[in-house]
Amino acid sequence: MTTETIKQEVIELISELFKDNGFDIDILEYVDLIDDLGMDSITFISIVVEVEAHFGIEVPDDMLLLENFRCLKNIVHTLSSILCDSN
Amino acid sequence: MNCQNQEKINILLQNTLFYRNKSRYFEPKTVIEMPLVCKRDLQFSYNDLISDKEKNRPEIEYMKIRSSGSTGQIVEVLWNERDFVLSNLTLWRLRKKFYNITPTAKYITFHSLVYNGTQVENVANCEIKKTKVSLSINKYFISNETIDRYINSIIDFAPEWIFTQPSMIINLMSIMKQNNLISQKIFPNIKYIELNGETLLNAQRREISRFFGVPVANLYGATEVNGIAFQCPDGHMHIIEDNVHLQLFNSCQTNDGIIGDVAVTSLWNTKMPIIQYELGDRVKIYNNRVCKHHDGKIIDVLIGRSNLRMNVGQNSNISSYDLAYCIERTNTKFGDPILQYKLIRENSKNTLYLFIRTCFYGWKENIKNNVINLLKQFSQKNIDYNCVFIDEPMVVSENGKLKSMENKDDYSAY
Numbered sequence A: 001m002t003t004e005t006i007k008q009e010v011i012e013l014i015s016e017l018f019k020d021n022g023f024d025i026d027i028l029e030y031v032d033l034i035d036d037l038g039m040d041s042i043t044f045i046s047i048v049v050e051v052e053a054h055f056g057i058e059v060p061d062d063m064l065l066l067e068n069f070r071c072l073k074n075i076v077h078t079l080s081s082i083l084c085d086s087n
Numbered sequence B: 001m002n003c004q005n006q007e008k009i010n011i012l013l014q015n016t017l018f019y020r021n022k023s024r025y026f027e028p029k030t031v032i033e034m035p036l037v038c039k040r041d042l043q044f045s046y047n048d049l050i051s052d053k054e055k056n057r058p059e060i061e062y063m064k065i066r067s068s069g070s071t072g073q074i075v076e077v078l079w080n081e082r083d084f085v086l087s088n089l090t091l092w093r094l095r096k097k098f099y100n101i102t103p104t105a106k107y108i109t110f111h112s113l114v115y116n117g118t119q120v121e122n123v124a125n126c127e128i129k130k131t132k133v134s135l136s137i138n139k140y141f142i143s144n145e146t147i148d149r150y151i152n153s154i155i156d157f158a159p160e161w162i163f164t165q166p167s168m169i170i171n172l173m174s175i176m177k178q179n180n181l182i183s184q185k186i187f188p189n190i191k192y193i194e195l196n197g198e199t200l201l202n203a204q205r206r207e208i209s210r211f212f213g214v215p216v217a218n219l220y221g222a223t224e225v226n227g228i229a230f231q232c233p234d235g236h237m238h239i240i241e242d243n244v245h246l247q248l249f250n251s252c253q254t255n256d257g258i259i260g261d262v263a264v265t266s267l268w269n270t271k272m273p274i275i276q277y278e279l280g281d282r283v284k285i286y287n288n289r290v291c292k293h294h295d296g297k298i299i300d301v302l303i304g305r306s307n308l309r310m311n312v313g314q315n316s317n318i319s320s321y322d323l324a325y326c327i328e329r330t331n332t333k334f335g336d337p338i339l340q341y342k343l344i345r346e347n348s349k350n351t352l353y354l355f356i357r358t359c360f361y362g363w364k365e366n367i368k369n370n371v372i373n374l375l376k377q378f379s380q381k382n383i384d385y386n387c388v389f390i391d392e393p394m395v396v397s398e399n400g401k402l403k404s405m406e407n408k409d410d411y412s413a414y
Helices: A003-017 A025-030 A041-055 A072-086 B003-014 B017-022 B039-044 B081-099 B147-157 B166-178 B202-212 B320-334 B364-379
Strands: B062-066 B076-080 B107-111 B114-116 B119-121 B128-130 B134-138 B161-164 B192-195 B216-222 B226-231 B237-239 B244-253 B257-266 B277-286 B298-305 B309-313 B316-319 B338-346 B351-358 B386-389 B405-408
Touching (some): A003 A025, A003 A041, A041 A072, B062 B081, B081 B216, B081 B226, B161 B166, B166 B192, B166 B202, B166 B338, B192 B202, B298 B320, B320 B338, B351 B364, B364 B386
Parallel strands (some): B107 B161, B161 B192, B338 B405, B351 B386
Antiparallel strands (some): B062 B076, B237 B298, B257 B277
């Protein structure tokens, strides 16, 4: 799976999660989920649960950090590394 | 327990004064070698249970979680927020996997307690509490006369699932039936119900699922460690093995597993490590049971608590576990008629009243005789039980949960 594919699939997942926030999906690449969209612990767990279910992975305990999920770039990087390890 | 978790727990054992003291004269290599910890330890050795590096953190940096006091003892456990969130993540993974429920799915629940310091106040101050994902209604305010006040709030909120105790949902069902409220109209978006905090009989699970038209799952957990086991759509209780480690003591082998009293270890709490903590419950861990929904160990929670006993006279006593066993045996024999039950000992007259609520009207005499005969076998005495069949949902205790056994000064007040 390429990084670009992962990115597009994550964008879809996160857009669904934040759909009630009324933000523009096009800016997702540039926002900080915590500072700009107010990501809290519920949203953090939601993102983790959704990406795990979608990609068929389990995020290792030591990678379950807010920092790894605070922006699209970090999420993609985290998932790429997990998917690469599992391959 | 895998090596990684064992290593994590070993570090916590070495870095928490309470456990260092407990293992002063030996070097435990594994968790199971540690002595058991009980509720009294959490109450009276509170400060020693905080791990060394967490001791001087300011209060704002951690969470205090209090138990409901269903055993009469309220305990308080401290958590770092990250540990608490990730401990709950383990349960959310299963909710998503089994029922496609996510943390952003709106739910309705019912509250009853508010704490003033460490004291519990009987009635919560607020009627309705609302967040982005939850609507919580005060249990004591909801009744036949007041249900209309809450219907619009529930419909507007449009919850996707319900999270409460069996006694509360049974009470709600009764109110809805009496007011001709159709579940699909009040809860059009509901797709799942999760029950916790009390025994869940098969009869209850079936009736609730039938009424609301959705799957019902049982969550076995403890405030001290969060989720312990979770029920899949096929009815199997799966241990949440990435949240807790279960150890059995006072155990015995059966054909298909091992039955024993539960000691639980939290795999997440680094602030106040909970290691080999006695829950007072008895479970059966199956040897080779498999399930298409999930790998890992499957348990049966043997309902009731082995350490909660009632004096039934003639120098005899029975535990809530014994009582629950008699009820379940009777349910198995008669096709799950018993929906709720409660044994009350009226102190003033030293008389026992067994209240039973069934979900169908036949066979009452047979049901009564079967339960009482089994109870007599446990006490090995010819004790008199006055069996009373009731139609209304049973009254919960002050903590909002239904107790299976109670001593009362005057049973008629019940």
